[in-house]
């Protein structure tokens with residue numbers, strides 16, 4: 579393999595070359611040792627992309643809706659990057675079936691970049707990889723980054739919370755899935771999509787949601803954003819315009835209320851924390867390799883030390899400045 583030329587790679591990504599973007603995201607996924615250099619080179623070019631997260635139970639129509647949204651945003655002239663997040667899958671780099679389907683529609687469009695991310699087994703997992711992948715796409719000049727998750731598990735909820743705007747999708751006829759989604763996602767949703775509105779029961783989902791939203795509003799004082807409910811038939815592209823309008827309104831609301839900076843701070847905090855924790859873990863492993871931990875553990879077993887004292891000693895042994 580030729581040696582890695584970080585500044586050239588970043589320059590090529592900024593020219594919109596998909597292979598350079600792909601390479602940079604792979605470096606993130608692989609926790610490449612030169613990521614520090616990569617991040618330093620990317621950071622001056624960041625801060626422009628709007629980040630939109632989509633989540634909801636499997637089968638609700640997230641892939642279809644993402645594709646619909648992609649087309650609508652492209653019509654508005656936006657360059658769009660998509661990160662499809664699957665915390666449970668060992669596959670990454672565009673190997674998911676959904677990507678192949680979408681790729682056929684958007685494959686030849688230079689204004690679109692779609693990438694699957696699966697970081698099972700990686701230290702720090704998605705909270706490590708996702709914000710850094712967003713940073714790559716932001717610096718590469720994508721106007722919008724869509725983060726789409728496969729399901730509604732905790733790690734997926736954590737990931738979509740990194741967005742400026744979080745969209746929660748529901749659909750009629752989803753049985754328990756909807757109940758589960760409703761229970762955990764009301765507080766993270768900035769907008770709701772009731773997809774499959776061509777099906778019976780869509781109105782019931784909308785009515786239930788309205789009820790929940792008005793109930794929740796009584797709880798959250800001072801919250802002036804009212805989560806919109808957009809009905810869509812993603813498979814036919816219906817409701818795309820309304821969804822884009824709702825997203826734009828939320829973006830304007832965030833900006834007007836100083837919340838956009840807050841969300842971005844949250845994303846940066848998550849990124850910084852994941853980097854710091856990863857380094858801390860690596861240092862601890864070094865100590866472990868050097869026998870520090872097992873030495874301390876032996877002293878705990880021998881009742882010379884209590885576990886908190888041993889943890890203090892372990893932390894004291896971490897070399898500062900690393």
Ligand code: GDP
Pocket residue numbers: 634635636637638639640641642643773774775776777810811812813814
């Ligand atoms: P995901 O698992 O949430 O990503 O869901 P998909 O986007 O893969 O969609 C699941 C299935 O629902 C697919 O067969 C879609 O064609 C179908 N689907 C998506 N949107 C709609 C819709 O608005 N109406 C109907 N009837 N089917 C839809």
